[in-house]
Amino acid sequence: MSFSFFRVLRPKTPQEVAKSIKDSLMALDTKTVVEVKALEKALEEVEKNFATMKCMLCGDGEAEPNVDQVSQLAVEICKEDVLALLIHKLSILGWEARKDLVHCWSILLRQKVDSTYCCVEYIENHFELLDFLVVCYDNKEIALNCGNMLRNCIKFPTLAKYILESASFELFFKFVELPNFDVASDAFSTFKDLLTRHGKVVSEFLTAHYDEFFDLYEKLLTSSSYVTRRQSLKLLSEFLLEPPNSQIMKRYIIEVRFLKVMMTLLRDSSKNIQISAFHIFKVFVANPNKPREIKVILAKNHERLLELLHNLSGGKVAEDEQFEEEKELIIKEIQRVSQS
Structure with missing residues (x-):
């Protein structure tokens, strides 16, 4: 008589977790997922893999996460191009999977391997991912998830600098006035972080793009929306009166x-x-x-x-x-x- 079916499954390694996530996300491709049932099954697989990733990154409530495994998972996720897939497939995912992804995203970005934030470095080599996240404010289904992921990216000066100087930054002047209040408020939170989190980066950006920026900002200050006027005026005080922006302020007040x-x-x-x-x-x-x-x-x-x-x-x-x-x-x- 065999009792092998009582055997406890061996926990997956970081390499296996990353590979499973990649495979399940790739399976969401619309060319391969034809039927509704097939899509549901593929989404379930993604959700299961995300739960495994979350458990490895955060612990299971009883045991703390293994630091080496967490670092290794971050490395493997970059190596397998999973970060790009996580962003591009976001709109197809279910609510639970998106929630787990946002939670894991902030932990992955903070992982340092050999004094390098490997996931941040990956994004630095694929800056178009940041543009994609910004544009997602136009999709109210995933706007708040993307906003959360963007604000975690903005904590790093190189990523904040890229967004400020990219063509997609101008979209924030539209997004902060979107008719959906929750999405507009979230976009304003991200906009505020971009203009207040890294003094030197912001000062360099405002110096280089003074005219274009303040032409657009004037429209916010004169908006017909009370909320927009009030928020943008308060934010202007915050970044204009910051010591690194003293030259910008001197230029503004004349x-x-x-x-x-x-x-x-x-x-x-x-x-x-x-x-x-x-x-x-x-x-x-x-x-x-x-x-x-x-x-x-x-x-x-x-x-x-x-x-x-x-x-x-x-x-x-x-x-x-x-x-x-x-x-x-x-x-x-x-x-x-x-x-x-």
Whole structure:
């Protein structure tokens, strides 16, 4: 009598896991999956393989993951071109498989082998994968998954730099205004990470693409959507006032058209937008090297500006005192400019 069917299955090696994932993803090819039942079976196989990958990367709840196996799996996934397949097949996958993939993605990117992030290096050699992820914001089924994967990529300066300088970056100005609120909010989170996470990279990008970038950004600040105006104004304060962007800010605050945008936002029906606009407007006014054109605009509109500022209050008690002091200084400076 044989009891071989009681034998415990040998756990798969990282090489076998990577190969299984690759084979099951390849089987999703529409040329080979003709029938609905065949597709369902192929998707089940992918889901099973993803669960195995997740278990190897995260542990099974009882045992911690084996560090060497985790590193080896990352290496094998790159070697077998699985990273590319994971991205390209994302839209076909079921909900559970996508959830597991997003979870595993962040762990794979963090794996260092011989002082190199092997999955990051793989993406550096296949930058088109980042463009593909950005474009996926147009597919609301997978937009949030792709957004999560993109933000994990943006943690690495080389990948953030590529997205900023790629043609696909311009798409974010459209995506942040998509009618689907969840997708638009997620796109804005990614957009914000791109502009705030790596100071030096952002500063170099803004220096090289100043005109194109701020032409597009002005459209966000003057959007008919309250959410877009408020978010983009708040974000502008965050990256414009960062020390690495000091030269960008000096350039921004001598441009009449941007002063006019801030003056318009000071008149916005939303108090939150008025206050955020004030924090950028004050930099135009406080600039000791104001060009003549800026002084002329301030002098010409001084009565309306003073009325707006007198009616503007900070709100929170702790911040209110500082806000009032700053406001007083700006009022005095506008009065001085209008009298000179």
